[in-house]
Amino acid sequence: MDEHRKVPKRISQAVLNSLKGGVVPRIGLPYITVGRKSEIEAILHDVDIIADGGASFRFIVGRYGSGKSFLLQAVRNYVMDRGFIVADADLSPERRLHGTKGQGLATYRELISNLSTRTKPEGGALTLILDRWISAVQNEAMQETGLAPGDPGFEAATDRRIYAVTASVSELVHGFEFGRLLSSYYRAYVSGDDETKACVVRWFRGEYSTRSEAREALGVNIIITDENWYDYLKLFAGFFRLAGYAGMFVMIDELVNIYKIPNSITRQYNYEKLLTMYNDGLQGKARYLGILMGATPQALEDRRRGIYSYEALRSRLAEGRFSRPGARDLLAPVIRLDPLTPEEMLVLCEKLSEMHAGLYGYARSLTTDDLAGFIRIEYSRIGADQNITPREIIRDFIELLDLLYQHPEMDIASLLESEEFSYAKSEAVSDETDNGFMEFTI
Numbered sequence: 378m379d380e381h382r383k384v385p386k387r388i389s390q391a392v393l394n395s396l397k398g399g400v401v402p403r404i405g406l407p408y409i410t411v412g413r414k415s416e417i418e419a420i421l422h423d424v425d426i427i428a429d430g431g432a433s434f435r436f437i438v439g440r441y442g443s444g445k446s447f448l449l450q451a452v453r454n455y456v457m458d459r460g461f462i463v464a465d466a467d468l469s470p471e472r473r474l475h476g477t478k479g480q481g482l483a484t485y486r487e488l489i490s491n492l493s494t495r496t497k498p499e500g501g502a503l504t505l506i507l508d509r510w511i512s513a514v515q516n517e518a519m520q521e522t523g524l525a526p527g528d529p530g531f532e533a534a535t536d537r538r539i540y541a542v543t544a545s546v547s548e549l550v551h552g553f554e555f556g557r558l559l560s561s562y563y564r565a566y567v568s569g570d571d572e573t574k575a576c577v578v579r580w581f582r583g584e585y586s587t588r589s590e591a592r593e594a595l596g597v598n599i600i601i602t603d604e605n606w607y608d609y610l611k612l613f614a615g616f617f618r619l620a621g622y623a624g625m626f627v628m629i630d631e632l633v634n635i636y637k638i639p640n641s642i643t644r645q646y647n648y649e650k651l652l653t654m655y656n657d658g659l660q661g662k663a664r665y666l667g668i669l670m671g672a673t674p675q676a677l678e679d680r681r682r683g684i685y686s687y688e689a690l691r692s693r694l695a696e697g698r699f700s701r702p703g704a705r706d707l708l709a710p711v712i713r714l715d716p717l718t719p720e721e722m723l724v725l726c727e728k729l730s731e732m733h734a735g736l737y738g739y740a741r742s743l744t745t746d747d748l749a750g751f752i753r754i755e756y757s758r759i760g761a762d763q764n765i766t767p768r769e770i771i772r773d774f775i776e777l778l779d780l781l782y783q784h785p786e787m788d789i790a791s792l793l794e795s796e797e798f799s800y801a802k803s804e805a806v807s808d809e810t811d812n813g814f815m816e817f818t819i
Contacts (some may be wrong), residue, residue: 419707439714442766485606602714624665
């Protein structure tokens with residue numbers, strides 16, 4: 378690894394621990410991203426459209442462990458670097474797109490809790506965004522008027538700018554109360570009223586359970602609910618743009634949890650909400666908003682319980698006649714992830730071995746031939762061409778690196794020839810060129 382690409386140890390530790398645990402790391406992805414160039418470029422094409430006031434909606438579809446969550450996280454980092462605010466959440470039995478017992482609101486709360494910016498990528502950025510917006514407005518007023526805080530006329534100049542933002546937001550659905558709350562936050566910020574600031578942030582997070590409670594605390598007669606939470610995401614996207622950001626990306630993974638809902642009517646209500654969000658993105662009803670959703674092929678295509686069971690979505694999303702593995706239409710609303718090639722997995726293993734050596738302070742001893750031998754055995758297992766995923770290969774490889782580091786007397790040849798790594802090799806070797814891997818050259 379080149380010196381200028383040396384990975385900080387804290388990042389190496391986080392990346393290797395996450396991957397060994399089978400989860401996608403939140404940091405360090407640029408150091409290990411391989412493949413997916415076309416998919417990332419297709420999504421980043423949407424970025425310019427969103428920054429110009431448009432919207433987009435995409436599904437990322439892949440099997441468990443195929444890299445869809447990894448791709449979502451990689452895009453998350455890219456768009457934050459381009460000035461977007463990102464909100465991400467995984468669906469679960471308690472978090473859905475629609476519900477009657479707070480499941481939709483729970484998804485909204487998770488998204489707002491995970492609001493992230495380039496300078497606060499770990500989430501929890503709402504208060505930071507609001508404070509920086511007010512600070513930026515005050516700086517603009519100072520530059521234009523030459524006045525300082527406390528001078529006569531400075532407060533009026535700042536108020537005009539705040540009002541311009543709140544008035545723009547007020548034109549949208551539910552925007553009037555939203556704008557009032559922004560004004561309340563600004564006034565509390567200027568006067569040092571931390572209690573009111575906290576109440577406004579609590580309202581924005583969807584934490585008021587009754588209208589009377591919100592009315593008593595803030596004088597507003599509306600709260601965020603299961604029915605209207607998505608409208609507030611659109612409001613936030615517009616506000617973030619006015620606050621100086623490029624726009625907002627919403628990333629929702631594990632759509633399979635809607636597929637798993639046992640009640641068909643409840644599933645249909647969730648798919649109806651999905652259709653509303655999809656239509657808004659394509660019809661211009663949302664602005665400065667990008668939505669990415671991760672799903673498994675079954676959760677998308679199953680005609681009985683999946684997204685395709687909702688005809689209005691199936692007719693919009695079904696793949697055309699000409700796309701096929703290796704030649705996908707990446708401008709379509711559904712991006713299907715083809716498996717990473719063995720060559721791409723080899724490059725990833727090289728990156729991980731360099732990272733592991735840097736973290737634990739030893740000279741890398743594994744050669745390219747060693748890595749190729751490991752990849753060859755992984756891909757020669759029975760059914761690997763259909764069932765093996767990057768997640769499984771990566772976990773095996775990090776375990777291999779850990780064992781070699783902890784037991785220097787071991788050598789990779791003996792580990793690769795052990796029963797655990799090559800149990801299927803003897804059965805697969807006679808047919809090893811069928812998957813196209815055994816003939817690849819380094």
